[in-house]
Amino acid sequence: MNEILKIEKLSKYFGGVKAVHNFNLSLQEGKIHGLIGPNGAGKTTIFNLITGIYKPMDGNIIFCNQDITGKKPYSIARLGIGRTFQNIKLFANLTALQNVIIAGNQDITYNLLESFLRTVKFRKEEKSLREKAMMLLETVGLADMADKMASNLPYGHQRKLEIARALALNPRLLLLDEPAAGMNTEESKELVTFIYDIKERFNLTILIIEHHMDVISNLCDECTVLNFGETICRGCPSTVKRDRLVIEAYLGEEYVC
Amino acid sequence: MFIQQLANGISVGGIYALMATGYALIYSLLGFSNWAHGEVAMIGAYIAIISVLNAKFPLPIAIIIGIIIAGVFSFINEKIAYKRIRDNKSPTMFLMIAAMGLSTTYQNAATNIFGAKFKIFPGLFAVAFHIGKITIGSLDLISLIVSLVSLVVLDITINHTKVGLGIRSVASNSYTASLMGINVDRYISLVFLVAGMYAGCAGILLGMKYTVYPTMGNVALKAFISSVLGGLGSVRGAIIGALVIGIMETMVTAYLSSGLRDLFTFMLLVIILLVKPSGLMGVHVEEKA
Numbered sequence: 001m002n003e004i005l006k007i008e009k010l011s012k013y014f015g016g017v018k019a020v021h022n023f024n025l026s027l028q029e030g031k032i033h034g035l036i037g038p039n040g041a042g043k044t045t046i047f048n049l050i051t052g053i054y055k056p057m058d059g060n061i062i063f064c065n066q067d068i069t070g071k072k073p074y075s076i077a078r079l080g081i082g083r084t085f086q087n088i089k090l091f092a093n094l095t096a097l098q099n100v101i102i103a104g105n106q107d108i109t110y111n112l113l114e115s116f117l118r119t120v121k122f123r124k125e126e127k128s129l130r131e132k133a134m135m136l137l138e139t140v141g142l143a144d145m146a147d148k149m150a151s152n153l154p155y156g157h158q159r160k161l162e163i164a165r166a167l168a169l170n171p172r173l174l175l176l177d178e179p180a181a182g183m184n185t186e187e188s189k190e191l192v193t194f195i196y197d198i199k200e201r202f203n204l205t206i207l208i209i210e211h212h213m214d215v216i217s218n219l220c221d222e223c224t225v226l227n228f229g230e231t232i233c234r235g236c237p238s239t240v241k242r243d244r245l246v247i248e249a250y251l252g253e254e255y256v257c
Numbered sequence: 258m259f260i261q262q263l264a265n266g267i268s269v270g271g272i273y274a275l276m277a278t279g280y281a282l283i284y285s286l287l288g289f290s291n292w293a294h295g296e297v298a299m300i301g302a303y304i305a306i307i308s309v310l311n312a313k314f315p316l317p318i319a320i321i322i323g324i325i326i327a328g329v330f331s332f333i334n335e336k337i338a339y340k341r342i343r344d345n346k347s348p349t350m351f352l353m354i355a356a357m358g359l360s361t362t363y364q365n366a367a368t369n370i371f372g373a374k375f376k377i378f379p380g381l382f383a384v385a386f387h388i389g390k391i392t393i394g395s396l397d398l399i400s401l402i403v404s405l406v407s408l409v410v411l412d413i414t415i416n417h418t419k420v421g422l423g424i425r426s427v428a429s430n431s432y433t434a435s436l437m438g439i440n441v442d443r444y445i446s447l448v449f450l451v452a453g454m455y456a457g458c459a460g461i462l463l464g465m466k467y468t469v470y471p472t473m474g475n476v477a478l479k480a481f482i483s484s485v486l487g488g489l490g491s492v493r494g495a496i497i498g499a500l501v502i503g504i505m506e507t508m509v510t511a512y513l514s515s516g517l518r519d520l521f522t523f524m525l526l527v528i529i530l531l532v533k534p535s536g537l538m539g540v541h542v543e544e545k546a
Contacts, residue, residue, distance in 0.1 A: 051436055077438035091429035094422070102426045103437040108419055115418045126419075169438055 002029040004205045005050075005173060010059035012045055018229040019045040023059070025224065027173075032199065032206040034216040034223030034237065038249055041226040043209045044086060047175050050207075051083055052076045064172065078106050082166030083175035086209070088158045092151035096142055096161050099150050100133040103168035107132070136164040139198065155182065167202060174199075176208040180215050192218045213241065225249070261391050262511045263504060268397040270503020271404030272466075275459035276480030277487070277495035278411055279331075279452030285428040285490035286445055289349050292356040293334055294456055295477025296363035301327030301457025302464035302473065303367060306376050316378075324457040331453020332446060334359055340442070360474070367471035375468040400462040407455060408496050415492050424448060428490065479506075482526045488536025497537060 005027040012020045020042040027033050035043045048054045050061055052073040061069045068076050082103075091099050107129055110122045137143045140160040145153060150161060159179060166174060179195065180188040192215055199206055210216050216223055217237040225233040225240055227249040233240050240246055276298060283291045305323025308314040314322065338355045384395040393401075415421040426434045427444045435441045456477075463476060480495075483502045487494025502522060509521045529536065 053432075053436070072440075073435040074438050074440045077436055083436060085433075089430055089433040091426050091433065093429055094425060098422060098426075102422060102434070102439065105419060105423060106438045115420070165437065 003027070004029045004064060005207070006060075006062040007046075007050075008060045008062075010046070010049060010061065011057050012042075012049055012054055013057060020049065020056075020226075021229040023226075023229075023231060027205060027207065029172075029205050030199075030203070031221045032195075032208060032219050034220035035207065035209045035226065036211070036213075036216060036223055036240075037226035037232075040228075041249075042229040043226055044177060045229075046226075047083060047177055047207075047209065050076075050175065051081060077169055080170060080172040081175065082169040082171030082173070084159070084162040084166055084177055084179060086177040086181065088155075088162060090150040090158055090161060090165070092149070094150060095147050096137060096150055096153065096164075097130075097133055097146040099161060100136055100165050100168045101129060103165045104129050104132055106169070133164075133168060136167050137161075139167070139201070140164045140194075156187070163198070167198065172203070172205060174204045174206045176206060176210075178209055178211065180210055180212045183212075185214070188212050188215050189218075191215065195219060213237075217241070258511075260389075262507050264391050264393055264401075265397065266504030266507035267500060268393075268401045268404075268503070269507060270483075270500035271401055271408070272459050272462050273480045273483050273503055274408055274496045274499035275404050275455045275462075276477050277483035277499040278408065278492050279456050280477075280481055280484040281487070281490055281492045281495035282424070282448050282452050284484070285492075286424070286431070286448055287339065287343070287349070287352060289352040289356070290481060290489075291452075292353065293359035293363065294331075294356075294452070294480070295474030296360050296367075297327050297331045297334070297453045297474075298456040298460030298463070298477060299367060299469075299471065299474040300330050300363065300460070301453075302460035302469045303371055303376075304457075305461045306378055306464060306469050307371070309379060310376070316381075320461055323461050324454050327457020327460065328450045328454035331456065332450045335446060335449040340445075364471050364474065371471065373471060375470045376464075377468055378465045381465055396462075396466055400466065403458065403462065407458065411451075411455070412493065412496070420444075420447075479522060482522060484536075485526060486529050486536055488538045491536065491538045494536055494538030 003026055005025065007023060007025040010020055010023040023046060035046065037043055045054065049056050052068070052071050055070050059069070060067060063079060063081065066079065068079065091102065094102070108125055110119065110125055114122045134143060134146065137146055140163055142157055142160055142164065145157065150158065153161060176195070180191050183191060195206065196219065198204065208219065220237055222235065223237055223240055224231055225243070225246050232245045232249060233243045276294060279294055280290060301323040304326040305319045308319035308322050309316055338359060339352055342351045342355060381396065385392050386395065386398055415424060423439055423444055426437070426439060427441050431441045460473070463473065479502060480499065483498035484495040485498070486501060487496070487498030505521060505525070506518050509518050
């Protein structure tokens with residue numbers, strides 16, 4: 001199996017706050033890895049470091065044997081890292097379909113002149129991009145909402161649209177930031193099946209931040225627990241759940257039995 | 258008479274629209290009003306006129322040079338000033354202050370380099386065309402055609418091409434766009450280049466209609482009002498707003514008094530801000546995600 005993502009000694013401080021400190025991760029292709037921890041543990045900061053929103057103060061991020069530390073967000077995205085957001089960040093005033101098409105833009109090779117002249121190449125690429133976007137909307141069950149404004153979609157659909165948009169980047173690595181936020185037990189069960197299905201179908205490797213422990217237990221091969229920017233535990237979900245430090249971090253010392 | 262004034266109004270409005278769309282585009286991407294936009298128009302006009310007067314280029318070549326150089330200045334403004342402020346993650350207000358600084362700098366530089374005297378484009382023939390009952394001067398007709406064609410091209414590009422979709426996605430949320438593989442800086446540069454070229458074109462048309470002088474960029478205030486009227490950030494709104502202002506100004510001049518022209522325009526600005534701050538086609542104020 002190939003190592004798809006390797007993070008070494010990653011650190012990021014905001015002023016005196018150690019948001020992420022000495023974080024290491026080796027992620028094998030095809031695996032699902034969970035990032036858990038209390039609020040403010042640095043989980044989303046790690047996503048922002050991987051996707052180039054923040055520049056790390058120290059450490060390296062290697063994606064598919066390529067050092068992506070400090071690269072611009074758009075070029076990291078184009079290398080094949082797609083992500084969704086904890087608080088939904090869709091292009092609110094574009095349609096669902098346009099949201100997906102935007103992320104598929106890198107497949108386009110025609111130039112502005114060709115688009116004005118509506119050349120054969122333009123029409124062919126335009127058609128295939130549209131079809132791909134529709135296929136992705138269908139995958140997440142939003143095919144009949146293609147022409148609706150993203151802002152008018154219900155919350156659950158907006159979350160799915162974010163996943164469809166991330167998939168349009170042809171990602172090899174997908175970063176999901178609390179995909180089950182605001183879902184009940186039934187819905188999060190469906191989500192687990194859904195995430196597993198897209199992983200198989202699109203050959204993805206997934207890094208997922210989640211608070212719902214049932215989602216983590218059912219989905220992840222392995223997970224990392226963070227607290228105050230430090231890695232406090234790593235292992236398969238069932239082991240992690242019994243770890244003393246983890247219980248302490250979540251519930252406080254007095255609950256450790 | 259009325260139809261005649263309407264035609265004049267549209268012609269003036271078209272020139273305002275060339276600048277107003279630039280305001281709208283830049284506002285939609287960066288959320289600030291680019292006060293140096295009028296000076297870009299002024300630079301375009303000066304480059305064109307000295308290309309004719311001093312370098313003895315034929316007029317059409319001079320115009321093209323003027324438009325291109327205006328675009329380049331706009332592009333450079335972004336690269337040397339605004340981009341740095343964006344990269345520092347400074348408040349948006351800093352962009353507006355930098356733009357004000359650039360505006361004054363360019364006005365003073367123009368006064369120093371070219372002198373404060375009014376310059377007139379040479380060799381323009383004022384031929385009048387008669388279409389039905391309307392008489393329209395060749396210059397007005399040219400500005401009408403040039404601005405309408407440019408605006409239609411711009412509208413198609415924004416709403417029906419992939420580049421336009423890219424610009425709209427950056428306008429919607431540049432942070433997310435960058436994570437979806439969109440090279441945000443490139444789109445911003447492109448918009449500044451195009452907005453600058455449109456402003457340059459407007460400056461040259463105004464310079465030919467009236468005269469060229471260092472503070473002629475102040476007319477961009479009318480274009481700014483147009484974009485507020487249409488709804489800040491909306492390109493179509495800016496076009497409509499500019500036509501409304503252009504028509505209103507010519508009507509007020511024709512039927513009331515030319516002295517009241519600016520009074521009406523600025524009153525309209527105040528009324529719009531009080532009654533419908535989002536403008537005619539305003540983009541709704543986005544709720545926090």
